[in-house]
Amino acid sequence: MATMKDVARRAGVSTATVSRVLNGHSAPTPETRARVLAAVDALEYRPNVLARSLRVHSTQTLGLVISDLLNPFFAEIARAVEDEARKHGYVVIFGNADENVEQQERYVRTLLDRRVDGLLVCPATDDDGWVSEVNARNVPLVLLDRRIDVGGAPVVHADGAAALRELAAHLVGLGHRRIGVISGPEDTSTGRERLHAFNDALRSLGYPVAPDLVTHGDFRRRSGADAASWLLGRPEPPTVLVAMDNLMGLGALEELRRLGRRIPDEVGLAIYDDQPWFPLFEPAITVVAQPTEEMGGAAVRSLLALINGEEPEEVHLDARLVVRASCGERL
Amino acid sequence: MATMKDVARRAGVSTATVSRVLNGHSAPTPETRARVLAAVDALEYRPNVLARSLRVHSTQTLGLVISDLLNPFFAEIARAVEDEARKHGYVVIFGNADENVEQQERYVRTLLDRRVDGLLVCPATDDDGWVSEVNARNVPLVLLDRRIDVGGAPVVHADGAAALRELAAHLVGLGHRRIGVISGPEDTSTGRERLHAFNDALRSLGYPVAPDLVTHGDFRRRSGADAASWLLGRPEPPTVLVAMDNLMGLGALEELRRLGRRIPDEVGLAIYDDQPWFPLFEPAITVVAQPTEEMGGAAVRSLLALINGEEPEEVHLDARLVVRASCGERL
């Protein structure tokens, strides 16, 4: 590989000049510039990003730690993040935490060691041991989707409260009184918040959720199936299931199919997070849809603002209810 | 951030010694070692990976260029790649080519500039302009899923010929005679190979595919819907649709739902690639399943072998037919 020195020699100038030409600095003579560029071309020179980064303390790289790439919700986010980052000339390194705190922590450290210019994390749990390390190294941090209460770091997430209120009204309107909830883990903000918002909504409608109809899964398919099985085995089983995440929803649906329950006649089902295939199920699934693309994009823009020492823009995104057929016919 | 020099000063040794301790080289005295480690601890020293990489010409980083992260097939691959890479102490940088040749080329270059130790590419098309650049820089390359005919680079993919033969027999056995095929692009190996394998199988059963029942999509949802629409609009429409990729299959299903066709009574449907939600459709979709996890893992292992100057292990993976209900009841 040709280095800058080679280019300099061939163009008959110093490396400083080559560097200046390549970085568009304080214009060298047009002819020097041309000579340098010709040499660059002839030698197929490509700058060594490592050397450059070492010198200028910036890698044009963003780190992304997500909880689970197999969760289509996070895959969409990852895609949006990569897309927005590329538009701004950044590359993204990613790590899959697998909903696992230790692995998440390892990854944060690895990415910091790689000198990423900024870090995007979808926290696996409320645990915030890793945050201090990020702060100690002065690396800008933006939290995605799940919030953990730690000063400073902006959080980009979609507020589901309004959509959940609508969902509650929808279900009650259809005559559902016993509503089973498959919630996320208690130690994630999204797990707690969605449940509380939904509970509040139902309470204010006069139909508080029966505590024995609330279960907690782990945002994975298996736990959704188990939860559905358990809920339907109760003495007075629910007439509708609300899964607070797409994978748990899928698991619940799996279980309903396995048990041969007809939807929505025997049991209804609503899922948090929309997916392209949800409308294709029989019946089409009623969902709370999150604006994943906007979330990923907004997160990157916030992070870049932090990196550039600006105030990150305030983003407020809302999830929205999409009524389809899986909770019963519309009135 | 503390540097090696700081550690050296605090421990009262030279940077060379610190380096030796940290890399487990030709054993320094146990007490020097202890002093150094104590200093490392006290200063919370973390080595600068950039400086190290610059010096040793290795970044412990793998590049992954995939065609489309939103395609769950590729998301699974990405996850498997990341998983296997981590096990070997490598980190992965990824780029989303969006089934787009120019973007793929840009990404390959970007990743090379980042001095990845090896490159994993799922080629968007047969275009191989970018390969020469990879070779020119002596970076090991492994092709994933799609092959392009270029000397040297190992290809990890799953052979679907046998599964497609079984599928052909299954369909014919169910009485299907007019079989519509939604194939991938002609300029991808998987597009061509799947179609040819399926054609061959049907021909040898005595029921060659009618040329007017073959369409080509682009591995995206929309094209699957369009193709289904077109096929069903033929004068003599097919009795079953075979989509050669999960997204096109989803699109086809979408179109069938939109048109209100009953599956499998009016039209059957089979899809290449399995997904967790395919069994949950009504009826459950018959598929050709690929071993994505093994593919990702094998690709990384091949690449690491190349990086270490070894001969990459020969991997032979097969897709397999999973008969469910979407093509008609089993005989």
Add this chain to the structure above:
DNA sequence: CCGGGTCGTGTAATCGAATACACGCACGGC
């Protein structure tokens, strides 16, 4: 005709680690 200001370019230090080479010391054999 000379002093000062631009402007283009080169020299050399720097980023933070790895490592070839050299040095000094202890030890053992003759």
Add this chain to the structure above:
DNA sequence: GCCGTGCGTGTATTCGATTACACGACCCGG
């Protein structure tokens, strides 16, 4: 007691860029 050997450690170079500073050429005004 001398010299060779080996081991632990330090010195200095290197990886490939960026950039502060300096220098010389040139131009212009007084």
